[in-house]
């Protein structure tokens with residue numbers, strides 16, 4: 001870490017910068033695999049479609065700065081990014097709703113590489129309760145309410161939309177401080193609870209729109225050539 005720089009993990013970082021950081025991390029890991037010891041901000045910028053000054057600014061949040069001419073040393077930057085993003089420390093989470101999406105998350109080995117370990121899961125369906133999915137046994141949601149001082153701060157919400165708010169209320173009433181909400185419901189929660197909404201479908205909508213716009217532009221190009 002550069003001298004005089006203090007890592008400020010608890011600093012509120014702008015969301016776009018936070019979204020870019022895991023991309024830089026993946027890029028740096030690839031660079032490491034290729035045997036590169038240094039990468040420049042220009043290279044990171046070019047290959048990630050970002051402005052070089054933006055890269056420098058984003059990476060400065062980690063406390064690491066590049067060296068003149070050689071750029072960033074790959075290994076310490078990977079360490080700093082993982083540390084800064086909280087991927088090195090393991091946080092525990094409970095999952096609510098062990099249906100198809102919940103099951104996929106319980107089976108996902110990628111999550112623990114990003115510092116999240118699902119240690120308990122709750123549902124209401126007698127067909128899943130008592131079973132183990134991805135090494136986690138599924139309990140009835142009433143069992144969650146009986147767990148006092150469980151110390152788990154993160155809850156993953158993967159119930160049907162109709163029960164999302166009710167389950168979110170239960171989570172908050174029993175100590176959950178951050179809700180990773182996969183349901184389409186914009187759930188309401190007290191100000192001291194973090195709600196992070198995630199939707200694959202929102203990205204799908206963007207992809208469709210870009211694809212159709214590209215196809216329309218290509219078609220327009222063909223039509224104008226024909227009429228020449």
Ligand SMILES: NC(=O)c1ccc[n+]([C@@H]2O[C@H](COP(=O)([O-])OP(=O)(O)OC[C@H]3O[C@@H](n4cnc5c(N)ncnc54)[C@H](O)[C@@H]3O)[C@@H](O)[C@H]2O)c1
Pocket residue numbers: 096097098099100101102122123124125128141157158159160161163167181182183184198199200201
């Ligand atoms: N964000 C995304 O990208 C994305 C992708 C797929 C699905 N979803 C959403 O995720 C949610 C789950 O989808 P799915 O396909 O897994 O549905 P699913 O029906 O397969 O699973 C839902 C599970 O929640 C359980 N459940 C119902 N009420 C409950 C309650 N009160 N407490 C605890 N568990 C309860 C059900 O028994 C079931 O096992 C839905 O809201 C869906 O719209 C989001």
